[in-house]
Amino acid sequence: MQDNLRLFLKPFNILTEDEIILFESKLAEKHLKKGEFLLREGQVSKEVAFVMSGLLRSYYQTSSGDEVTYCFSFPNTFAAAYSSYLSQSSSVLNIQAVEDSVLWSISRKDILLLERSSYSWLKFFKVIAEQEFVNIERRVFLLQKESAKKRYLDMLAHQPEFIKQIPLNYLASYLGITQRHLSRIRRTALDLN
Numbered sequence: 001m002q003d004n005l006r007l008f009l010k011p012f013n014i015l016t017e018d019e020i021i022l023f024e025s026k027l028a029e030k031h032l033k034k035g036e037f038l039l040r041e042g043q044v045s046k047e048v049a050f051v052m053s054g055l056l057r058s059y060y061q062t063s064s065g066d067e068v069t070y071c072f073s074f075p076n077t078f079a080a081a082y083s084s085y086l087s088q089s090s091s092v093l094n095i096q097a098v099e100d101s102v103l104w105s106i107s108r109k110d111i112l113l114l115e116r117s118s119y120s121w122l123k124f125f126k127v128i129a130e131q132e133f134v135n136i137e138r139r140v141f142l143l144q145k146e147s148a149k150k151r152y153l154d155m156l157a158h159q160p161e162f163i164k165q166i167p168l169n170y171l172a173s174y175l176g177i178t179q180r181h182l183s184r185i186r187r188t189a190l191d192l193n
Contacts, residue, residue, distance in 0.1 A: 004052055004075070004076060005024070005027075005050055005052070005104055006020060006024075008050070008076050009023070009124075012124060012127060014120050014123050014124045014127065015120050015121075015124055016120065019118060019120055019121070022114070022117075023106070023114065026106050026107075026110040026114070027050075027104040027105065027106055028104070028105045028106075029102065029103070029104060029105075030049065030102070030103040030104075030105050031100070031101070031102055031103075032054070032056075032097035032100070032101045032102075032103065033097065033100055034097055034098065034099050034100055035096065035097060036096070036097050037094060037095060037096050037097075038056060038079065038095040038096070038097070038103070039080075039081050039084075039091055039093065039094065039095040040091075040094050041060065041061070041090075041091055041092055041093065041094050042090050042091065043084075043090065043091055044084055044088055044089065044090060044091065045080055045081040045082075045084035045085035045091055045108075046085075046107060046108050046109075047080070047085075047105045047106060047107050047108060048078055048079070048080040048085065048105070048106055048108075048111065049073075049078065049079045049080065049103040049104065049105045049106075050076075050077075050078055050079075050103060050104045050105075050106075051073050051074060051075050051076065051077055051078075051079055051101060051102075051103055052075060052101075052102040052103060052104060053075055053101060053102045054075070054097060054098070054099050054100055054101025054102060054103075055072060055073070055074060055075075055097070055098040055099050055101065055162060055165060055166070056072065056073040056079050056095055056096065056097055056098065056101060057069055057071075057072055057073075057095070057096050057097075057098050057166075057170055058070045058071045058072075058073070058079070058081070058093045058094070058095050059093065059094055059096070059170075059173070060092050060093055060094070061094075067173065068173055069170045069171075069173040069174040070093060070174075071139070071174070072098070072159075072162070072166065072170075072174065073095075074159060074162055078128065078132075079095060079103070080095075081093040081095060082132060085108060088108075098165070098166060098167070098170065099165060111125070142154060143176055148175055148176065148177045148181060148182075148185060149185050149188070149189070151175045151176070152175055152182070152185050152186070152189065153189060155171075155174075155175070156189065168182060168183075
């Protein structure tokens, strides 16, 4: 399984083989069953996880108690409550396994040690942070600029293998629409194919 992580790290051409081996030595394998949490609201994020298999959902609760899906973490992506991780304050997010998942986790303490050990780590974590910013900005633009149908088709184009695995209520929440509206969009999207 660690081979997936190695395949993810290599194309960045930032880390040496020794640095990758050091990184691997800091990882802890975690198994989450469907419904289990990596992080709950109110906890402080002390780790970043790399999703090897499975699917995670980050969500928050509104003041009226509704759950709003903020994002999904698919295989070969990182998962964390980044605001909590960076500020070391209580998280407003919950991170929950949508299906049985295997993660490689690294503690904040070990990440900070790696950053102090080499410029390569600073550069690597900067690139990852920049990618996360771009992803968040892209999501905000999709929510504010595009129709629900366009948002659904965009997700279908980028994560087709997982869209069928995401329960409809989570998917509708992520897209900012009702389940009924999502059903209509899916029907018309199928008609196009």
